[in-house]
Amino acid sequence: MRAGRAVASFDSATGMLRALSRFLHDKDVPLLGQAPAALEAPISALAGGAARLPRALKERAYALSGWAEAVPARRVPEIRSEELAGWVSGHYPRRPSPVAFVGSSNGALVHLAAALGVPWLPQTLLLPVRRHGVSPDDPRGDLAVTRPAGEALLAANPDLVLHHMHDANQDRLMIAGMTYFRVKWRRLAAAYRRFLEETLPRGATLVVVDCGLRRPVTRVGPRYLFQHGALGGATPEEYEHGGPRVAAYLRRYGSDRRAWDYPPADGESPEAEWGFEPELLGDLTDLARRNGWRLARLRFEEPEDLSPVVADLYRSWYARRGLPGDRLLVECFLLLEPWWTLRSGSVPYWMVFNAEQSRRRALSYLDGVEAFDEIRLMLFSHGVESVGLASVADWRELLGRARKVGVFTGVDTGTYPRDFAGLIRARRELARIRTTYPMPLPLEWPVAEEFLAKREEIDWHPGE
């Protein structure tokens, strides 16, 4: 099966891969990089119209879009990790680079890599698999029905670990007709190795992006983990044991349950979407030694730990270039625009998702820095009034921190969080900002490394 067909398009890893690889080809990301730019206006109009449909229809459309891009369970054994790796590395231009990143997905890292003009290879990809007849609130049912497909995937791909993930909160609509198989490479794929050897000269730095986020799991097999929930609005305890917010959410969605019934957790593992699986380090160490590269490690506990670091790096870089650095672009999940970030002279601050905890962290970032004249906010619209979702009114508080212009970018406040068009409108609105700046030459890697080494939010291991 074609690798591009097996991998989810509307996912963090692929969204970030598209944003960064398009940036390295000197392109922005119209239509999330999914269709020709010429179609942006008509598709935007269509999606804007669709956002006005009745709620039930919109929810069906979300579910249908998930199902449509998922792989039929019978075809899962055809997926080959080597082809996935080739598909990923094929996105990037081939040219010498002083540094490359490999490992965890992270939106702030995409901006770091963009500033340096260098690639990042994800350790994790999402393979959505079709599934019928299981309610989103039935994690055990999901595992029972899709486990054979998971086992077949692992049998065919000994270099992968499967993090079968079930988030009945934020993925409610998407998992109506499919399940989430997130796979992590525990061995370095040959296509990744070839790409790195073609890109990194002797003396270059290979940086392992190592997010230490962990989650409760049920161990299904030696390389098969079933993860309870995801990072976002609900806490791990709420997924495991429920609570008033979960009960209210289930009532809201007409479920007859008042808590979810995950199989008992018997351990923790790197978080399916963001966490780094350290088994890969062995191959990376060998490869770096053989090629005379320095193997550095960028370690942080949670995905958003890197966001203020990269935001401040950009601000100091703008200051050195004599630009005001008074614009902040708050991005969310896979909504990333590295090209327009630099052209508009914006400081990028990335949020993992649209929940209250991300809003609080963004506010606390703003508490600690000089105020911005302009703040633009992109919000990912996932279609669900999920536990812990921050409301439009809550977000206005953040926008109110701007001295001059605090505006939603691409968000239809009337239809959020059920607003398909937001995904498309964000780039269009960014591209209309007046007063832009020329694209800078890449940031020098030693400057960036010195900056990273000083920051307390992250552990920087320079390696040898």
Place this chain on the structure above:
Amino acid sequence: MPLEHVVRTALGLKVAGWRSRGPGPAVVCVHGAGVSSRELLPFVRALGATHDAWSIDLPGFGRSEKPPRPLTLAALADAVAGWLAGSGLERPCVLGGSFGCQVAVDMAARHPGSVASLVLVGPTVDARARTPARVVGQWLRNSVRESPRMAPLNVADYLDAGPRRVLAGFGASMRDRIEDKLPHVDVPALVVRGGKDRMVSQSWAEEVTRLLPRGRLVVMDGLPHMVPYRDPGGLAREVTAFLKEVTA
């Protein structure tokens, strides 16, 4: 509460004004091209609950005296400054609507010290759309979202002013390079844009705010160009909050 009707002389011309006397500091509203205070009166009533709210008819428009020749933009701004000087109001806030923003900005830039703050509601004309064809196109696209009850008021205004003055007003609005004056406005300024305003794009409203040294933008979701007529209460709340912040 009924509005007070006050006629005062500025630069030798009789200028008509309406007032709703509230407790807070004075706010003087200036209308758009070709029209008059008529469309602003619901807003003056709403703002009168908290502020000493005024609206004046520019010379040549509405109930004000008509000079023999239409006044230029600078002359209109001077007339407003003259009116303010004679009003006894202590450095009020001036609120412009549409073309009224251009008058207010010209006045604030050329008569520093005359106002304490500005509110620019739907500031025209986008520097990138300053051709008659584009402005007419934008006006048509915007008009479908305006209240149908406003149309008879517009017609009455156009009849009051006569075609020569209406055209002169639009001409003055098209020739004005407001973007060059905005950096010279040294008072706090609130820019208000209706989220569905087709005459004032989001990017232009942002640019106007950016160019104002002490600007701040508020977008009122779902509203067309004539925010004061469409949502007088909502705009009054925004203006009240802004003035509270400015005077704090």
